[in-house]
Amino acid sequence: MRTRHALTWSVLLTCAVVAWAAQGSGISLTALWEGRSGGARLAEGFLRPQTSPDFLVDVLKAIAQTVQIAVTGLVLGIVIGTPMAAVMAGGVGAWAPLRVLVRLLSAVLRGVPDLVWALLLVAIVGPGPAAGTLAMALHGTGMLTKLAAEQLEGVNPAPVEALRLTGAGRAATAALAIVPQARTGLVSVILYQFECNIRASTVLGFVGAGGLGQDLAISLRLFRYDEVSTLVIATLGLMLLVDVLSRRARRGLGATTKACT
Structure with a gap:
């Protein structure tokens, strides 16, 4: 009976919570019905994508800029995040207060969403790909530091201890015993971060950070739904291509997977 x-x-509690959440979300059949004319215009535009040569050239330029932002942000994240990961990894044996400081910095960098970083950097350096690249680099540094440190901590400790018994220092131990074991996992983490950068770069453009997202935001504001259709198709195509290439590369390495965060 008690059960x-x-x-x-x-x-009853679950139903009450769901009802409260639905009420606050603003979702209603009335709003959907009132927006049917806008939805019809959007659907009409999607069925007739813009294919003029001049616009397609602009789309290709936006795709190239999106990839440039993602690659540059990734490289900056690797350059900054790799030494931070080495300090944060427990097996390396870095100075404890420095480890705590790096762990805190990593948490701050990845805790602030890349979209918020982009908004802040657009205000600092102005709209354009530079803001998106720096935002991606900051957030990516935090993510790569955490994920790479986990890979470095997950290695077999026996070779590490054996090298330390020979009198090897921390740098030599990390370079000769830790990194070689974690190499496959580190490459997998980098490939996944590149996937995340491609996805994020299309969103960052909505706040003026360049790439496909910026063109998509402009076309939406001008109600050019045929252009929106072409840009969405280009975005999906780019993401699918990067996903396929990344999966094949990881499969060739025998690496595991991690979700973008």
Whole structure:
């Protein structure tokens, strides 16, 4: 009997929470019905994508800029995040207060969403790909530091201890015993971060950070839904291509997967 009452109260509480959430979200059938004309115009534009040569050239330039932002942000993240990961990894044996400081910095960098970093940097350096690249580099540094440190900590400790017994220092131990074991995992992490950068760069453009997202935002504001259709197709095509190439590369390395965060 007590179990049945508990189940009843759990169901009622769940229903109350769902009803409260739905009420605050603003979703209603009335709003969907009132927006049917806008939805029809959007669907009409999507069925007739813009294919003029001049616009397609602009789309290709935006794709190239998106890839440039993602690659440059990734490289900056690797350059900054790799030494931070080495300090943060427990097996390397770095100075404890420095490890805590790096762990805190990594948490701050990845805790602030890349979209927020982009908004801040657009205000500092102005709209354009530079803001998107720096935002991606900051957030990516935090992510790469955490994920790379986990890879470095997950190695077999036996070779590490054996090298330390020979009198090798921390740098030599990391270079000869830790990094070689974690190499496959580190490459996998970098490939996944590149995938995340491609996805993020299309979103950062909505706040003026360049790439496909910026062109998509402009076309949406001008109600040019045929251009929106072409840009969405280009975005999906780019993401699918990067996903396929990354999966094949990871499969060739025998690496595991991690989700973008």
